[in-house]
Amino acid sequence: MIEQALVSVENLALVSALRNSTFMYPLVNAGHILGISLLVGSIVPLDLRLLGFWRAYPVMVFVDVLRVTAAIGLALAVVCGALLFATAAADYARSPLFQAKMGLVVLGVLNAFTLGRMMKRQNIRSLPMESSMPLALRAGGLLSLGVWISVLILGRLLGYF
Ligand code: HEM
Numbered sequence: 824m825i826e827q828a829l830v831s832v833e834n835l836a837l838v839s840a841l842r843n844s845t846f847m848y849p850l851v852n853a854g855h856i857l858g859i860s861l862l863v864g865s866i867v868p869l870d871l872r873l874l875g876f877w878r879a880y881p882v883m884v885f886v887d888v889l890r891v892t893a894a895i896g897l898a899l900a901v902v903c904g905a906l907l908f909a910t911a912a913a914d915y916a917r918s919p920l921f922q923a924k925m926g927l928v929v930l931g932v933l934n935a936f937t938l939g940r941m942m943k944r945q946n947i948r949s950l951p952m953e954s955s956m957p958l959a960l961r962a963g964g965l966l967s968l969g970v971w972i973s974v975l976i977l978g979r980l981l982g983y984f
Pocket residue numbers: 852855856859862863897900901904905907908909915928971972974975976977978979981982983
């Protein structure tokens with residue numbers, strides 16, 4: 824049943840055209856990589872600030888700017904990733920690497936929402952600039968770093984296994 828639905832996705836006219844196109848597939852792949860760069864390039868400095876780097880700069884400067892660019896990067900990665908997935912949906916869905924990658928994407932998103940809620944609750948806008956972040960925020964930042972870098976590595980490995 825699910826297998827049939829996935830095969831029908833693969834056979835959609837748009838998806839077949841993408842799979843067989845010399846230019847479209849690499850362009851969508853480039854869009855995926857652009858999204859990943861924006862996401863990881865935003866998340867790494869943001870998480871490092873939560874962990875205690877660059878304390879001379881207000882944490883909210885990092886949070887306000889980088890969470891927007893991270894969200895735009897994630898949206899681009901998800902849209903282009905879904906198109907890449909559709910070209911061989913049944914095979915990807917069976918792959919333990921792909922399943923692990925999707926599980927970690929969900930964990931990363933949930934962790935980001937939890938961090939956002941904790942920042943509000945702990946009112947970090949009013950923390951003195953040089954003070955270290957509460958332990959829960961540092962733990963969330965560390966988890967975020969580990970999760971998104973693992974997603975990136977699993978994504979790259981997918982091309983080899
Ligand atoms: C719902 C979200 C996503 C979906 C459905 C998805 C799907 C895919 C698919 C189908 C591929 C092609 C694999 C292959 O070479 O056969 C891929 C590649 C890749 N993905 Fe994702 N992805 C998603 C999000 C992400 C995110 C958030 C990251 C990074 C943090 C990421 C990192 C990568 C990397 C590094 C590659 C290899 C790109 C290359 O070397 O050409 N993906 N993804």
